[in-house]
Amino acid sequence: MAKTSDQSKKGAHGHEGEHQHPPAPMVDEVSDFEVLEMAVRELAIEKGLFTAEDHRRWTEYVHSLGPLPAARLVAKAWLDPELKKLAVKDGVKASLKVGVDWINSPPTNFGTPSDYCNLRILEDTPTLKHVVVCTLCSCYPRPILGQSPEWYRTPAYRRRLVRWPRQVLSEFGLQLPPEVEIRVADSNQKTRYMVLPVRPAGTEGWTEEQLAEIVTRDCMIGVAVPKPGVTSNVKMPVHRAVHPIEHHS
Amino acid sequence: MSKAHHDRTHHAKKATGIGDPQCFKGEGGKPKFKAGDTVRIRDMADFFYTRCQTYTRGAVGTVTLAVYESPAAEDEAWDNTDKPEWFYSVKFRQKDLWPDYPSAFPNDTVETEFSERWLEKA
Amino acid sequence: MATLGKDDLAPIDLLEGIRRRGRAWEDLIVQYGVKNPDPPWKVTLDATCDILAAESCAAEGQVDDPVLPVLERRAEEDELSSGTYEGVPFPERQLLALAHSLIRRGLIDEKELALRMKQVHERLTSA
Numbered sequence: 001m002a003k004t005s006d007q008s009k010k011g012a013h014g015h016e017g018e019h020q021h022p023p024a025p026m027v028d029e030v031s032d033f034e035v036l037e038m039a040v041r042e043l044a045i046e047k048g049l050f051t052a053e054d055h056r057r058w059t060e061y062v063h064s065l066g067p068l069p070a071a072r073l074v075a076k077a078w079l080d081p082e083l084k085k086l087a088v089k090d091g092v093k094a095s096l097k098v099g100v101d102w103i104n105s106p107p108t109n110f111g112t113p114s115d116y117c118n119l120r121i122l123e124d125t126p127t128l129k130h131v132v133v134c135t136l137c138s139c140y141p142r143p144i145l146g147q148s149p150e151w152y153r154t155p156a157y158r159r160r161l162v163r164w165p166r167q168v169l170s171e172f173g174l175q176l177p178p179e180v181e182i183r184v185a186d187s188n189q190k191t192r193y194m195v196l197p198v199r200p201a202g203t204e205g206w207t208e209e210q211l212a213e214i215v216t217r218d219c220m221i222g223v224a225v226p227k228p229g230v231t232s233n234v235k236m237p238v239h240r241a242v243h244p245i246e247h248h249s
Numbered sequence: 250m251s252k253a254h255h256d257r258t259h260h261a262k263k264a265t266g267i268g269d270p271q272c273f274k275g276e277g278g279k280p281k282f283k284a285g286d287t288v289r290i291r292d293m294a295d296f297f298y299t300r301c302q303t304y305t306r307g308a309v310g311t312v313t314l315a316v317y318e319s320p321a322a323e324d325e326a327w328d329n330t331d332k333p334e335w336f337y338s339v340k341f342r343q344k345d346l347w348p349d350y351p352s353a354f355p356n357d358t359v360e361t362e363f364s365e366r367w368l369e370k371a
Numbered sequence: 372m373a374t375l376g377k378d379d380l381a382p383i384d385l386l387e388g389i390r391r392r393g394r395a396w397e398d399l400i401v402q403y404g405v406k407n408p409d410p411p412w413k414v415t416l417d418a419t420c421d422i423l424a425a426e427s428c429a430a431e432g433q434v435d436d437p438v439l440p441v442l443e444r445r446a447e448e449d450e451l452s453s454g455t456y457e458g459v460p461f462p463e464r465q466l467l468a469l470a471h472s473l474i475r476r477g478l479i480d481e482k483e484l485a486l487r488m489k490q491v492h493e494r495l496t497s498a
Contacts, residue, residue, distance in 0.1 A: 025404040030495045032393035032488075033463050037412040038495075039487040040470050041419055043479050049438050050422045058418035058425075092268070103268040108425060110264030110272070117268030118317055120338075135302055137445035147417060150461045155449055162304060162359055163347060178354050186361035188300050189336060190270050190319055326440075 057107045064105075066146040067217040069098040070194055073121075073144065074220065075211035078199040084123070087196060091119030100144045115142050116190035122222075123196045128181045131169065131222030132193045133161040141192035145220055151236040152221065162186060172223040172234050185222075195222040202228045260330060270319040276333040277318030281365055286312045288339060289371035290363065298326040301367050309371045310341040313360060321364035334365040375447055379475040382455050385485050386467050386474075395460045413462050420444060420469060439472060447472050 045052050073094060077084040087094040092102045102117045103110060111117040119141055122130040134140065135158050140148040151157050161168050165182050169175070176182060185193045197219050203211060218224035218233045264272040282288060292306040300322040316338050320330045343350040343357040350357070396410040424441040448468035455471070456464045473479040 027396075027399045027403045027405055029394070029399060029403070030492060031396075031399060031410075032389045033395065033466055034410065034412050035488050035491045035495065036389055036393075036470060037416050037419075037466055038491045039484055040466075040473065040479065041415060042491070043484060043487055044419065044423070044473070047478065049478065054422055055415075055418055058422045059415050062417045062421065063414050103271070104266065108261065108264075109266055110261065111269050116270060118270055120316075135304075136300060137442050153445075153461075155453070165343075165357065166351075166354060179356070181356035181358060182354070183340070183357070184359045186302070186359060188302055189322065189362040189364070191316060191338070191362055 054107070061105065061107055062147070065142055067220070068212070069095070069100045070141070070144045070217075070220050071212040071215040072098045072208065074196055074215040075208045077121075077196060078211055079208060084196070087121045088123050091121040091194070092117055094121065095119060095144050098144075102143050105143065116192065118191045119144065120185075120191050120193050121196050122183075122185055122193055124198045124222075124225075126198060127179065128183060129176055129222065129225075130183050130185055130193070130195045131161065131165060132185050132187065132195060133158055134187045135159065135162055136188045139187045139192060141194045145194055145217065149217065149233070149236075169223060172218070172236070174224055194220045197222075197226050200226050200228060260328075270317040270336075273318045273320065273330075273333040275318070277335040277365075280315045280335040280337075282312050282315065282335075282337055282368060282370075284312055284314055287371045288312055288337075288368040290339070291367050291369055293367070295323060299323050301363060302361070304346055305339075305341065305361065305363075308341055308346050310339040310345070312337050312368075313340050314338040316362060319364070321366060323364075336362050336364050337368060338362050339368070374443055375472065375475050380447075380450055380454060380471075383471060383474055383481060385481050385488075386470055390456060390459055390467060393463065395463045397460050409462070412466075416462060416466055416469070420465075438478065439476070444469065444472055 041055065044050060045055065073087065076097060077087045077094075083094065083097060086097075095102055102115070102119065106115060122132075124130055133152075138148050138153040138158070140152065142148075157168065162184050165184050166176070169182070187193050197215070199211070200214070203214070213231050214226045214228060216224060216226070216231065216233050219226050224230075224234065260269075287309060288311070289309050290301070290305045290307060293301075295301065314337065316336045318333045318335055319325070320333050324330070324332065338360055339362070340358050340360045342355075343359060344352070344355065346359060399405070399410075400407065420439075420441075423439040424437050424444065448465060451468045451471055452459075452464050456467050459467060470479070470484070474481050474484065
């Protein structure tokens with residue numbers, strides 16, 4: 001160990017006396033949850049529920065997912081009317097323009113149980129605002145938008161959005177005039193949805209990179225609209241449904 | 250007793266490199282409905298599994314799009330993929346789903362999908 | 372497609388202990404000054420949930436029915452999250468619900484899991 005640290009001090013990348021960055025802080029504690037996750041996984045593998053190799057491939061896949069490709073696709077569509085047309089017509093094909101292959105990148109090579117290969121990109125207009133939900137479970141366009149946020153998975157959001165969309169949106173800080181049609185898209189079959197919001201004023205002349213920065217995950221779920229200067233999502237406290245709607249089955 | 254064997258390899262083989270629902274393209278027959286049709290969601294009994302939400306049953310809406318062909322969720326859950334159907338995206342006015350939806354917002358809508366068996370002409 | 376009944380949602384001793392004593396990521400990151408909003412094991416947990424719901428998850432390369440279909444797991448997670456595991460933060464709650472679903476289905480044995488946790492803990496904390 002001593003040898004390693006000595007080498008790193010004098011190594012090819014550094015110079016003597018150079019300011020040394022303190023190592024990033026880490027959690028120096030093994031929690032029961034960390035142990036539980038590993039124990040469940042090991043037993044599942046030993047019992048043949050899946051193989052270690054399959055699990056590794058799925059982990060790599062899940063790890064590769066995030067909201068950036070979707071943000072880039074929206075930015076590109078704002079800049080290129082032809083791409084916008086393609087996005088609205090065939091979301092899966094348009095995803096290829098930002099390197100997302102819905103069909104061939106999941107380990108199954110045909111989609112996953114939660115990621116069927118049909119993406120509809122819903123185009124907002126000044127008088128039409130889309131917002132996405134899955135009232136059944138938490139279906140979400142993962143290949144292009146990553147894992148869903150916690151609040152998206154909660155019954156409070158899923159059951160209330162179809163019923164009281166304006167109330168839910170105002171909890172996210174989004175209040176829209178009555179003449180704007182709010183259209184809730186409920187992904188309870190094989191289509192996954194993402195929202196293509198209206199490009200906001202004040203972004204004239206912006207590059208694709210600048211535009212992509214303000215297209216947050218929340219904007220593509222539809223609970224927010226892009227604004228110059230706003231590049232982060234709302235932190236939502238999670239509440240239980242006050243008026244839960246019972247599942248039918 | 251030997252385990253009842255559901256051989257799902259046929260689905261994997263069929264869908265690999267093509268995608269699901271793309272792999273069922275052309276198997277749904279002639280679509281019964283088209284964009285603009287007014288439809289009512291049937292309130293059928295479902296056994297054990299359905300993806301047709303309660304809140305839409307009996308409601309009247311407008312077809313926006315014939316989306317894709319696929320076995321209905323109620324069949325596919327039991328690995329019955331022999332009879333793919335057309336799926337439709339249907340748009341409802343909120344006040345047609347919830348009678349007490351605030352009248353201040355008459356334009357608000359919900360859009361979601363149904364397999365053909367759930368729809369009838371209205 | 373065995374779905375759990377009401378009795379199956381009752382607490383399980385081993386998981387109750389973890390619920391009470393386990394330290395959630397949201398507490399750990401405050402104590403250790405870590406920025407990462409999700410615990411490192413969230414990705415492997417998500418992969419486990421995905422693979423159990425996939426139809427390709429069986430030994431010997433044989434394609435078979437899903438062990439734990441996504442709609443069932445999520446419905447049980449919802450039920451458990453508003454009952455037995457109410458108040459547990461996410462994704463710890465998802466993990467407890469998954470372990471609960473697997474134990475109640477008889478896919479994993481509670482005693483076996485307790486023993487394995489002990490072994491894993493020793494492995495992770497040994498020098």
